[in-house]
Amino acid sequence: MGDEEHEYRAWLCRRFPSLYTLARLNGPDAVAELEAIGRAAAADPVRDRLLALARRLGIDISVSPRIVALPGAPTPRYSGRIYACPEDRCARREVRAPGDPAPLCALSGSPLAPRSA
Numbered sequence: 855m856g857d858e859e860h861e862y863r864a865w866l867c868r869r870f871p872s873l874y875t876l877a878r879l880n881g882p883d884a885v886a887e888l889e890a891i892g893r894a895a896a897a898d899p900v901r902d903r904l905l906a907l908a909r910r911l912g913i914d915i916s917v918s919p920r921i922v923a924l925p926g927a928p929t930p931r932y933s934g935r936i937y938a939c940p941e942d943r944c945a946r947r948e949v950r951a952p953g954d955p956a957p958l959c960a961l962s963g964s965p966l967a968p969r970s971a
C-alpha cells in the first residue's frame with residue numbers, strides 16, 4: 855500500500871465523524887457507502903471510493919503533503935505525546951494534550967496508540 859493511500863486513510867480516519875454528518879444529510883445511500891468504505895479500509899484501498907463519495911457530498915479532499923520544517927526554523931515542540939493509528943492502518947498522527955482522552959481511530963474503532971516519534 856502506497857504512501858498516498860495511507861494519507862487518504864488518515865484523512866478518512868480523522869474526518870469520519872464529520873463525513874458521517876454530511877452523508878446523513880445527503881441520504882441513506884451516502885451513509886451506506888461511507889460505512890462500506892470504513893469497513894473495506896481494513897483490507898482494500900479507499901482512495902477511489904473516498905474521492906467519489908467526497909464529490910457526491912460536494913467536498914474537496916486535499917491531502918496535504920507532510921509539514922516540513924523550514925531550514926533554520928526552530929524544531930516544533932509538542933507538549934503532549936504523539937499518538938498514531940493502531941496497526942498502522944493510516945498515516946494519522948495526533949498530538950494529545952495532557953489530560954485529554956486518546957483520539958479514536960475511526961477505521962478500527964480503537965484508540966490511537968502513543969508513539970515515540
Ligand SMILES: [Zn+2]
Nearest residue numbers: 867939944959
Ligand atoms: Zn486510523
